[in-house]
Amino acid sequence: MEEMSIRARIVKALGETNEAEFAQIIEGIHPADMAEVLETFVAEERSAFFEKIDPELAADILVEFDEEERGELVSTYSTEEIAQELVGNMDSDDAADMLSELPEDMTKEVLSQVEDVEQAKKIAQLLTHEEDTAGALMATELVVVNQSLTAIRCVAAMRSQAEHIDRVHAVYVVDDNDILVGTLSLKKLLTAQRTAPISELYRPIEHTVLSTTPAEEVANMMQKYDLFVIPVVNAAGELLGRITLDDVVDFIREEAERDYQLASGLTDEVESDDSVYEVTRARIPWLLIGLFGGLIVALIIGKNEEDIQLVPALAFFMPLIAAMAGNVGVQSSAIVVQALASDRKENNMIQKLTKELAVGLFNGLILSLVMFGAGLLLGYDQLITLTVSTSLLTVIVFASLFGTFIPLMLDRFKVDAALATGPFITTANDVIGLIIYFQIGRLIIGY
């Protein structure tokens, strides 16, 4: 039994009709492992498995599912089942996550059928927060004590609250107006006198975020200060919820994957186990942009056809100029995008562009000198070599500035700067690079 893989155990369980046997086969498998295996099953098998397990386990597994597969599966449940079996067994933030993927009227119906009215209200509240804000990340399951309690009464209060909560991340202390004032360490509580008031034991709160704080800022803050949990408050300082580091880890990973995919020319969240159709859908948009750019490049070269017929060697270096312009542009954008993501905004735009100008000139000089030497060494015509080297310098400086400017502008207009690192900037640089090349050729060779 120990030797069987999780997949084999779940497949075996699926074929088992005896309830007790079934339960025994899957006992001890972590819900995250079950989710991983079940995601690879077809919809019918998945549903068959969920019909056999109890609602609490179903809820635990669903929390671990990919959004897409979860939506598919949940839509096979009735609103009543969702309300009682799934939502009733989930933390408020997980329930809100799940419901946010359903149609709005279905969500309403589900919430009206949730037994615990307080929980329904909390979830409804969570659903109002914008995506990728602290409010959307937080959970509302909290252990909260009033600062006027004594240590011994506090322990009793905590015990009753903790009963409904899987894992206690922090004990929050509030004043009589429900304003968050601090946290209480269990270490302190363990060593305190029984009659000591909490107001003398708690540690004043150092870091909080508002429900409207962007998730990226929350992630940066928790990473910087090594926080495992951070309280979310409203503008008045009332405690609304808490965000734990594991939720932030998921966010950081997703963001990083998205940026990486944008830089590689992929839209959507595409994974290696997605279908051929899904992978194609994620790839085709960027390729169409690239094709479109290529056609513009073809038109530009066509307009300079006479130059190429007079000096055919000019054509040899077109791909080189285009490729270098694209590479430099992507490098410059990537540095800006990373600076924006990690909140290192210490320099203003003018400073950034000035520095990039220096880097571009420096890079450009080195590369065009190498190019000039290589060109002469390979026996190309001197004027051609001079044209290519000069163009290279000009194009590199231009692409550096352009690659820095575009993401900064996008960010200023609240568009995701990472978009700039995709094929868009490469294509634009290709086109402009070749225009520069032909102009300089005309100046130097003088045809």
Add this chain to the structure above:
Amino acid sequence: MEEMSIRARIVKALGETNEAEFAQIIEGIHPADMAEVLETFVAEERSAFFEKIDPELAADILVEFDEEERGELVSTYSTEEIAQELVGNMDSDDAADMLSELPEDMTKEVLSQVEDVEQAKKIAQLLTHEEDTAGALMATELVVVNQSLTAIRCVAAMRSQAEHIDRVHAVYVVDDNDILVGTLSLKKLLTAQRTAPISELYRPIEHTVLSTTPAEEVANMMQKYDLFVIPVVNAAGELLGRITLDDVVDFIREEAERDYQLASGLTDEVESDDSVYEVTRARIPWLLIGLFGGLIVALIIGKNEEDIQLVPALAFFMPLIAAMAGNVGVQSSAIVVQALASDRKENNMIQKLTKELAVGLFNGLILSLVMFGAGLLLGYDQLITLTVSTSLLTVIVFASLFGTFIPLMLDRFKVDAALATGPFITTANDVIGLIIYFQIGRLIIGY
């Protein structure tokens, strides 16, 4: 006072000669914030600041520093100062991190001067672990109790151990042979009878890692199971240390930044506030590869100069073919690299290549049809249009397979697959793409 920025306060403190005043100005600033500001100072100012603060604060700030600046600063200390003032005030993992950046003989000297011999041994042990393994990430500060203790004696044991530890992440339970058997929740301990034995209270351990487990695997595991802390054991099951989620977050971010930079053609960890020289050094290698590739492309086109003179329009589409080959290759590699990073290795190489072949054919057909339509619409010669469309299909299929194959091969030979997404694959695809283009042109146009 509240209104002054942290930077302004630190600058003000630097000018203050009165010790008490100095302490008052910087009171309450988080060490991470101090580190952030101090990193932007010149070395002399930084050293001046560190001379004024007490060793404990200095250690806290240094832990938050970038490696490079930390190495610079620490090397101005004597080995005795490092041993007593810095190492003495750090957790074992942070101390090992700091010492790993010093020359080996200096590290030895420091360790021989550390007062707490047990700590020195622990650090020396930590320094033996390979980079990016669980052993290198773990800290050895632990709260450990024997399972034979009663609840009341356990609390006493915990209290005395916790005194030396900043933050208690978990209480580990071991048997008489020091083999890790479980963890103890404080909730359970709070509610237990005073004479209950720990063996009846602990939760059996579910997840452990070995000290040799790769950091990436640790990160994936902690994320999957939502763990805040994971114990590190040796092959016999003895408890060696623990890894907390905040350390893993740092690792995840660094890995993601590295992959992103490789995909954007940057080497080294380059940040927007690095000097012009540092940024250039990170960018030049990839650009030189690109230049080298461009020169090869020029040679190939030169070899086909007659073709171009006969059919000049052939030259128009060279950049398009090269760019598309590059784009498709990067897309394919990126998907593989991500799959490798997140441990989704469910398919073998043949399956991956077969699927990629399907995706390449699908993408290629769509794009070459679009190309064919656009070519005719724009009035290009039919044979030229046919050549470009056919080449596009061939090149896309080839680049898909090549882009999938290279990172898989690199991974098999234990080379970082992310390298494949840089300009290397773009350049290789440029070259091969154009060779294919001219061959197909020769076949179709028959010059």
